[in-house]
Amino acid sequence: MNALTQDELKTLVGQAALAYVVPGEIVGVGTGSTVNKFIEALASMKDRIPGAVSSSVASTERLRALGIPVFDANEVGELAVYIDGADEIDGRGFMVKGGGAALTREKIVAAEARRFVCIADESKLVATLGAFPLPVEVIPMATQRVVRQFAALGGVARVRLKDGVPLVTDNGQHIVDVTGLSLTDPLAFESEVNQWPGVVTVGVFAHQKAQVCLLGTSGGVKTLKFD
Numbered sequence: 001m002n003a004l005t006q007d008e009l010k011t012l013v014g015q016a017a018l019a020y021v022v023p024g025e026i027v028g029v030g031t032g033s034t035v036n037k038f039i040e041a042l043a044s045m046k047d048r049i050p051g052a053v054s055s056s057v058a059s060t061e062r063l064r065a066l067g068i069p070v071f072d073a074n075e076v077g078e079l080a081v082y083i084d085g086a087d088e089i090d091g092r093g094f095m096v097k098g099g100g101a102a103l104t105r106e107k108i109v110a111a112e113a114r115r116f117v118c119i120a121d122e123s124k125l126v127a128t129l130g131a132f133p134l135p136v137e138v139i140p141m142a143t144q145r146v147v148r149q150f151a152a153l154g155g156v157a158r159v160r161l162k163d164g165v166p167l168v169t170d171n172g173q174h175i176v177d178v179t180g181l182s183l184t185d186p187l188a189f190e191s192e193v194n195q196w197p198g199v200v201t202v203g204v205f206a207h208q209k210a211q212v213c214l215l216g217t218s219g220g221v222k223t224l225k226f227d
């Protein structure tokens with residue numbers, strides 16, 4: 001059998017995540033190419049759930065295009081489950097997220113969920129977080145200050161550009177991507193950086209870690225449990 005492509009692995013885990021959607025309950029939906037596969041699969045269950053809470057404008061548009069109602073997080077409160085991808089996940093369920101610039105809303109929706117189910121292909125599983133450039137959402141007037149603070153930690157931070165100008169998030173903020181850090185204590189790192197003036201959210205998801213990861217591998221979907 002030929003090895004599955006990354007796209008096929010994403011489809012596999014997107015479909016496998018349906019098993020974690022609770023009939024009758026609103027589901028939290030993340031953002032990204034893997035989640036897009038989940039959203040496509042979720043359409044087959046749309047008559048069994050009231051709808052979704054979404055973590056980005058892009059996911060909201062996809063959900064609505066498939067006839068899945070999208071609710072405001074403020075109207076809903078606690079969720080049974082949140083399904084999202086990751087840029088990196090370690091053996092404890094700690095993640096780096098935000099490659100799609102949706103990290104702040106992702107963390108808000110994840111915080112409302114009793115269970116975070118991460119869906120990812122096997123390239124995302126790492127021993128130590130930090131190889132993927134760490135996204136940080138920052139208020140525009142503070143980006144250079146935050147860049148200097150990361151430099152003091154030994155990191156190299158750059159403002160993310162789109163079409164040659166700073167990318168603007170769904171929240172009207174900018175993203176700083178940081179390389180050169182080894183995140184050996186993700187819980188402490190997340191707490192510290194989230195306190196820096198101007199930081200909206202750092203893309204370390206340690207306080208909102210995954211409880212389950214559905215990992216797409218050449219041998220099929222592997223289920224990792226972290227709690």
Ligand SMILES: O=C(CO)[C@H](O)[C@H](O)COP(=O)(O)O
Nearest residue numbers: 032033034085098099100102
């Ligand atoms: O955090 C995210 C978006 O902000 C995504 O979950 C992360 O970037 C993974 O995306 P993909 O499934 O496309 O690899």
